Amino acid sequence: MMASAAKTQALSFFHTHISPSAVELVNQVLRSGWISEGVMVKRFESALSGSLGLRNPVAVNSGTSALHLALALAGVGPADEVILPAQTFVATGLVILMQRATPVFADIDPMTGNIAPASIAERITPRTKAVIPVHWAGYPCDMDEINALAARHGLAVVEDAAHALGATYKGKPLGSISRFTAFSFQAIKHLTTGDGGALCCLAEADARAAFSRRWFGVDRASSRPSILGEREYDIDAVGYKYHMNDLAAAVGLGNLEDFPQRLARRQQLGAYYREQLRKVSGLQLLRLDNDRTHAYWLFTVLVDRREDFIRKLADYGVPASVVHLRIDHNSAFGGTRPDLPGQAKFNDRQVALPVHEGLTDEDVEMVLNHIRGGW
Numbered sequence: 001m002m003a004s005a006a007k008t009q010a011l012s013f014f015h016t017h018i019s020p021s022a023v024e025l026v027n028q029v030l031r032s033g034w035i036s037e038g039v040m041v042k043r044f045e046s047a048l049s050g051s052l053g054l055r056n057p058v059a060v061n062s063g064t065s066a067l068h069l070a071l072a073l074a075g076v077g078p079a080d081e082v083i084l085p086a087q088t089f090v091a092t093g094l095v096i097l098m099q100r101a102t103p104v105f106a107d108i109d110p111m112t113g114n115i116a117p118a119s120i121a122e123r124i125t126p127r128t129k130a131v132i133p134v135h136w137a138g139y140p141c142d143m144d145e146i147n148a149l150a151a152r153h154g155l156a157v158v159e160d161a162a163h164a165l166g167a168t169y170k171g172k173p174l175g176s177i178s179r180f181t182a183f184s185f186q187a188i189k190h191l192t193t194g195d196g197g198a199l200c201c202l203a204e205a206d207a208r209a210a211f212s213r214r215w216f217g218v219d220r221a222s223s224r225p226s227i228l229g230e231r232e233y234d235i236d237a238v239g240y241k242y243h244m245n246d247l248a249a250a251v252g253l254g255n256l257e258d259f260p261q262r263l264a265r266r267q268q269l270g271a272y273y274r275e276q277l278r279k280v281s282g283l284q285l286l287r288l289d290n291d292r293t294h295a296y297w298l299f300t301v302l303v304d305r306r307e308d309f310i311r312k313l314a315d316y317g318v319p320a321s322v323v324h325l326r327i328d329h330n331s332a333f334g335g336t337r338p339d340l341p342g343q344a345k346f347n348d349r350q351v352a353l354p355v356h357e358g359l360t361d362e363d364v365e366m367v368l369n370h371i372r373g374g375w
């Protein structure tokens, strides 16, 4: 095939970054003989709040654990409804089912991929207990409007910021705005610990409860072993085995060192794509308001004839992916909802381009040239 002859080396869609200091710190932990939760987890948590401004980050073993812990702490249970967008990964919906609560899908703004506050308002009932806005691709949701609605109706806001570490909203970092914010440090997220996550809590009381319930409901920091050898504690609520371990924390701490530069590179690439793709026919950029900054875990655009677009780029070694289609179609969530017009529009046309720090300037020019050449 002609196109194959043109193919040089294929680019990767995601990029797993392990910094030299991550390797160094992991070696330190391995040599220390203490690999479970310990001092490295504390250091990682301090670095997350110190360098990124996250409020009371509680390190856990996945982003899903962080989301689930937040719903448990918010008291979400079988009689409750939780509002979420369908434009997300299934984890956002599954944590609601884990609490035996009912997921209620709100519509999104098709020009951002983010949940629409007006649609949340329409779906609030006396049973609504929480709302989970998802910052699609790393672009912050309308948090003022969402938090105002939540305050009026007594709802807990749990931000799913799995794509959005480093993004800001009206000058504040995500992770410092709502009652709860969950981050993921999974292998392909832009800060990785292998697997891991963090739950940020605005209230000290929530943070204390999160620290204890991430480890079976025992507060490790204040429970001491008795002469018999076991810690003294009293379990008063269901706790989980969700803590992060020191090996994972060492990877995260090391990777945090160059995170600002890597995030800046993604943001520079995002801005450059926007400038260069503005006038391409059949391609529409998403909206970017200037009161918030994008973390660019993904660079999502809307295109006509999406399969042709993906096929053409693939022929030249450029991966393009939807990453996630709407999740409501899964049987566990009851099947595709007919009442989400914004979601339907987005779902049919969205596709993401590679935007990570492993791309060279030449790679990016190559991607742009193939897109500008048409599909």
Ligand SMILES: *Cc1c(COP(=O)(O)O)cnc(C)c1O
Binding pocket: 062, 063, 064, 065, 088, 089, 091, 092, 134, 160, 162, 163, 183, 184, 185, 186, 195, 196, 197
């Ligand atoms: C990655 C992701 C999660 C889950 O994070 P894990 O660390 O893999 O458990 C949740 N929500 C969204 C939107 C994600 O992309």
